[in-house]
Amino acid sequence: MQFQTIIEPFRIKAVEPIRFTTREQREAALQAAHYNLFLLKAEDVLIDLLTDSGTGAMSAAQWAGMMQGDESYAGARSFFRFESAVREVTGLKHIIPTHQGRAAERILFATACTAGQIVPNNTHFDTTRANLEALGVQAVDLRCPEATQPALIAPFKGNIDLAALERCLTENTGRVPFAMITVTNNSGGGQPVALANLRAASALCHRHGVPLILDCCRFAENAWFIKQREPGQAHRSPAEIAREMFSYADGCTMSAKKDGLVNIGGFLALNDDALAARCRNNLILTEGFPTYGGLAGYDLEALAVGLKEVLDENYLHYRIRSVEYLGDKLTQAGVPIVQPTGGHAIYIDAKAMLPHIPPAQFPAWALSCALYLEGGVRSVEIGSVMFGRQPDGTEKPAAMELVRLAFPRRVYTQSHVDYLAEVLLHVNSIKQRIRGVQIVEAPELLRHFTARLAPVSGALLGD
Numbered sequence: 001m002q003f004q005t006i007i008e009p010f011r012i013k014a015v016e017p018i019r020f021t022t023r024e025q026r027e028a029a030l031q032a033a034h035y036n037l038f039l040l041k042a043e044d045v046l047i048d049l050l051t052d053s054g055t056g057a058m059s060a061a062q063w064a065g066m067m068q069g070d071e072s073y074a075g076a077r078s079f080f081r082f083e084s085a086v087r088e089v090t091g092l093k094h095i096i097p098t099h100q101g102r103a104a105e106r107i108l109f110a111t112a113c114t115a116g117q118i119v120p121n122n123t124h125f126d127t128t129r130a131n132l133e134a135l136g137v138q139a140v141d142l143r144c145p146e147a148t149q150p151a152l153i154a155p156f157k158g159n160i161d162l163a164a165l166e167r168c169l170t171e172n173t174g175r176v177p178f179a180m181i182t183v184t185n186n187s188g189g190g191q192p193v194a195l196a197n198l199r200a201a202s203a204l205c206h207r208h209g210v211p212l213i214l215d216c217c218r219f220a221e222n223a224w225f226i227k228q229r230e231p232g233q234a235h236r237s238p239a240e241i242a243r244e245m246f247s248y249a250d251g252c253t254m255s256a257k258k259d260g261l262v263n264i265g266g267f268l269a270l271n272d273d274a275l276a277a278r279c280r281n282n283l284i285l286t287e288g289f290p291t292y293g294g295l296a297g298y299d300l301e302a303l304a305v306g307l308k309e310v311l312d313e314n315y316l317h318y319r320i321r322s323v324e325y326l327g328d329k330l331t332q333a334g335v336p337i338v339q340p341t342g343g344h345a346i347y348i349d350a351k352a353m354l355p356h357i358p359p360a361q362f363p364a365w366a367l368s369c370a371l372y373l374e375g376g377v378r379s380v381e382i383g384s385v386m387f388g389r390q391p392d393g394t395e396k397p398a399a400m401e402l403v404r405l406a407f408p409r410r411v412y413t414q415s416h417v418d419y420l421a422e423v424l425l426h427v428n429s430i431k432q433r434i435r436g437v438q439i440v441e442a443p444e445l446l447r448h449f450t451a452r453l454a455p456v457s458g459a460l461l462g463d
């Protein structure tokens, strides 16, 4: 008998209460936060889908591992456990711990890049782009053509555009220190990259003498999609698939706050001996000795256990299905979302949902405020508040106006997801009443984190 219900593959040993608020309380909280969900107190949020980064729940085995943490400054036992866990997953030679993903990026980039160079990627995540640009390196996005159409259903919308990569490498001989591929493609909707795409990109890079680095924050989710969607892969384990993914790369940068199943941590891994030695020296300068890299011994233990747990098939099945389950409910109700659902998040297409709000009045931002006001749900705008301000100070609407609902790992249950669906469908039923918002005050850089906004017509919901 094959039962259909996919259950959470765990039982709950410790619980953390969530706080219920009234609509009046949320209205006051939203005003006090100047209509910016980043400025809310987390306590005033019922279901928090702001990010899947560092927000997951650790297992009993991880907590037990933490008690085994060896806090020796150099050569700690915990480092060797961590190192062998990372090596088992990636097959890469030199493993360098860092306190999170962007530290791994900064150390690699500062060591391997010089001003005037170019680094291609399927889509640079904001920290990889910012760390490259800070060095005067140009970060170019080469997403595949399917990736630009939110409603299009295709299996591997995270793929890098191979023809564009070939052109980039040919036209910039000697100027590309390495190419990158982000798995899954976070900024592109959490969409996976196919093994075939990784294999071809790797061959292309190596023909041009250019190393390939994976931004591998969600490598396990990517491996699960390959197992489900790529011909000939169904019989393989996620661990085997992940190992093949990494075999095409010469190194990786990792935010373990995602598929490391920990609240803090990351690493850089490299095959090149000389480059790794130089990165270790840079690490000592800012992060710490190479056997702890800015982490406590107990963090390294938790990460070593998390990297094994994240490749468990029952976990990945539940994880990807819970996101898809919400996506199915929204699609059935006619709520426009980026298709197909990605690994870690749902992206609502606010431009399609709220055509009565012009991009200059930030429809995705307004929608995220309405979701909080009506249901206590926190999401994040990925639209013109985040990307609209140009370096010269002018405004240009972002390509898409999206609201991202990112799922923390192993934190919420199916009834939480059912509740979310109910809130989203309710907000969809009153969408005509949602009004646009305007920026009252904002810093020049990364304004979405601290900007103050207000509804254009006094109230967020009209009649």
Ligand SMILES: *Cc1c(COP(=O)(O)O)cnc(C)c1O
Pocket: 053, 100, 101, 102, 103, 125, 127, 128, 182, 186, 215, 217, 254, 255, 256, 257, 258, 265, 266
């Ligand atoms: C989160 C993330 C990073 C940065 O990692 P931090 O741990 O937040 O510093 C880099 N790349 C991708 C794709 C990410 O999702």
